[in-house]
Amino acid sequence: MGGDFGCEVVVPAAFEALSRCDDIQVVLVGDRSTIEAELARAGQTSERLSIHHASEVVEMDESPALALRGKKDSSMRVSINLVKEGQAQACVSAGNTGALMATARFVLKMIPGLDRPAIVYALPTMNFSDPQSILNERVYMLDLGANVDCTAEHLHEFAVMGSVLVSAVRGIKQPRVALLNNGSEEIKGNEQVKAAAQILANNSMLNYTGYVEGDDIYKAQADVIVCDGFVGNVALKVTEGVAKLIKILIEDSFTSSVFRKLCAVTAMPALQGLKHQLDMDRYNGASFLGLKGTVVKSHGSASVSAFATAIEEARLEAIENVPNRIQQQVQALLEKKEG
Amino acid sequence: MGGDFGCEVVVPAAFEALSRCDDIQVVLVGDRSTIEAELARAGQTSERLSIHHASEVVEMDESPALALRGKKDSSMRVSINLVKEGQAQACVSAGNTGALMATARFVLKMIPGLDRPAIVYALPTMNFSDPQSILNERVYMLDLGANVDCTAEHLHEFAVMGSVLVSAVRGIKQPRVALLNNGSEEIKGNEQVKAAAQILANNSMLNYTGYVEGDDIYKAQADVIVCDGFVGNVALKVTEGVAKLIKILIEDSFTSSVFRKLCAVTAMPALQGLKHQLDMDRYNGASFLGLKGTVVKSHGSASVSAFATAIEEARLEAIENVPNRIQQQVQALLEKKEG
Incomplete structure (x- = not known):
């Protein structure tokens, strides 16, 4: 029910995901009559699709605490309950991020030994000598906003997850796990990052490769980049801002005179390739890590195709049982500490 | 003598700056014979250009502390001495940033009432409904790396400067002064940013407009954006990284097939406009604020044109006597506090 478009995007996205992945079932959680109307409009059916009614909706600007206390039958809460009860293996939502995080944490609980959940997202990255590599390369960055005041030990938890x-x-x-820093030299960093570098280097279960700087995020130099949620949020938003600015300038370049308009027509095939490579629909779905269950957050303004991508991400994490794997790794670390 | 290219860039940049600004004189500080050889190569002279010999050079990877203690006759130290003694009104360097900051702070001293210097840089920004506005709009962001662990009071100092x-x-x-945050809602922010918001709102001499997010940097929503040096460095480097990635993808789009190459030829006029708008040569020169003198840091890999832009920036700050203006403002704040 959440996100900027609600069922209008989620229902067709469910069909899109069902067609992309033949091993999943989708449970649409929310107001039954609204969902049924959208299903009728879509004119499609599937045996792998069902509806689970929920009478309330968490608003996009609602306080997470209020949503958690006051809306026990929200689509968000009910979805996460289904994961808790094992009736679903993952929850995907485009709704209020803070409320989703608070509800997921309250219902699913943290994996023992971990202090806080983190938000992780796979960004496009590229080997600069091979531009086509952007279609496959990914860098997973965390935390992206769940934790703004972090200790070195929190950064270590993010690295493990x-x-x-x-x-x-x-x-x-x-x-390859790297720490985001304001320089690559050893003396660089704020107190938390410098302390985290020591902890990461001493964890032999991690392949810690050292510091990276902001521009290294897009150079395929690491598989995992760790930072606090404040810095991660800024890095993600700056990326969006710069990409948007350049997109507008490109469009303007090609439309600001008749001659340029002619150029635009011939340039189209080239720019279409670029558009595909930078298509944010291909990169939707941020995961909550550290919980005893899989929850994936779609961008609020996600398109049908983008929301289906978030469902695919959730499917993969459920199949690989990521929460269980994290639990095992944390357990091994704790035993090593005690032993 | 510093930067990636030394005199090879600085000497022609000096002539470029002299031709752009008829009210300045340039003193080239460094090894006389090296400078004279470069002047001979340039084949130009000017009555407004002179040489001041300095026998040492601070290396780009040298420790700031060692450079400060050990190289009393470095081109960097001698240049800043000239500012201290009033023989020059500003120093411009493409050299080692840490050493330049340490030397400037040691020689020029802080303005009374201020705790730390900050690095500020004018980024391109744009009113999205008017892409041509990028040619004039600027947002000044600080700190960009001088101070990684900041208190709310430090952020306040940055806002004032x-x-x-x-x-x-x-x-x-x-x-319009804004605080960079991980969200625009009041509850967002780490401890320092939330505390700084209170201080900024209570300073009636500031036009504090509230929080901005990472993507707002490029939306011409503020004239000054304040953040700690860790976050500022990451934001700046992410910007560089995203712009570089998109640049490579555009080039690749236009060269990856014969048909596309043909498109590229006709698209050139459009892309030239874009190249001009995003030309980093037009945005070179980061200023050190909080010191009793003007020091501008050029990017180490700056071109001749870019280094000349940094000289222009230094000229403007010297003409407007920015250090003196900051001193007056800080004095007024201190008197208000006491009164």
Whole structure:
């Protein structure tokens, strides 16, 4: 029910995901009559699709605490309950991020040994000598906003969770884990980052590769990049801002005179390739890590195709049982500490 | 002598700056014979150009502390001494940033009442409904790396200094000052940012407009954006990284097939416009604020044209006597506090 478009996007996205993945079932959680109307409009049916009614909706600007306390039958809460009860293996929502995080944490609980959940997102990245590599390369960055005041130990937790995730969903045995810093030299960094570097280097279960700077995010130099949620949020938003600015300038360049308009027509095939490479629909779906269950957050303004991508991400994490893998890794770390 | 290219760029840039600004004189500080050889190669002379010999050079990877203690006759140290003694009104360097900052702070001293210097840089920004506005709009962001662990009071100092700078060099009477945050809602922010918001809102001499997010940097929503040096460095580097990635993808789009190459030829006029708008040569020169003198840091890999732009920036700050204006503002604040 959430996001900027609600069922209007989620229902067709469910059909899109069902057609992309023949091993999933989709439960649409929310107001039954609204969903049924949207299904009628879509004119499609599937045996792998069902409706689970929920009478309330968390608003996009609602306080997470109020949503958690006051709306026990919200589509968000009911969806997460289904995961808790094992009736669903993952929850995907385009709704209020804070409320989704608070509800997921309250219902699913943290994996023992972990202090806080983190938000992770796979960004496009590229080997600069091979531009086509952008179609396959990904860098998983966390935290992206759940935790703004972090200790070095929190950054270590993010590194462990990110490494397990990438190993599971990308099949990389020893993911390269880097710390985002304001310089690559050893003396650089704020207090937390410098302290985290020591902890990461001492964890032999991690393939810690050192510091990276902001521009390294897009150079395919690491598989996992760790930072606090404040810095991660700024890095993600700056990326969106710069990409948007350049997009507008390109469009303007090609439409600001008749001659240029002619150029635009011939340039189209080239720009279409660029559009595909930078298509944000291909990169939707941020995961909550550290919880005893899989929850994926879609961008609020996601398109049908983008929301289907978030469902695919959730499917992969559920198949690989990422929460269980993280739990095992944390357990091993705790035993090593005690032993 | 510093930067990636030394005299090879600085000497022709000096001539470029002399031709752009008829009211300046340039003193080239460094090894006389090296400079004279470069002057001979340039085949130009000017009555407004002179050489001041310095026997040492601070290396780009040298420790700031060692450079400060060990190289009393470095081109960097001697240049800043000239500012201290009033023989020059500003120093411009493409050299080692840490050493330049340490030397400037040691020689020039802080303005009384201020705790730390900050690095500020004018980024291109744009009113999205008018892409041509990118040619004139600027947002001054600070700190960009001098201070990684900041208190709320440090952020307040940055706000005051940035506001004075923009008012002086851009002629804006009440510059809009914003705090960079991980969300625009009041509850967002780490501890320092939330505390700084209170201080900024209570300073009636500032036109504080509230929080901005990472993508707002490029939307011409503020004249001054305040953040700690860690976050500022990441935001700046992410910007560089995204712009570089898109640049490579555009080039690749236009060269990856014969048909596309043909498109590229006709698209050139459009892309040339874009190239001009995003030309980093037009945005070179980061200023050190809080010191009793003007010091501008050029990018180490700046071109001749870019280094000349940094000289222009230094000229403007010297003409407007920015250090003096900051001193007056800080004095007024201190008196208000005591009164």
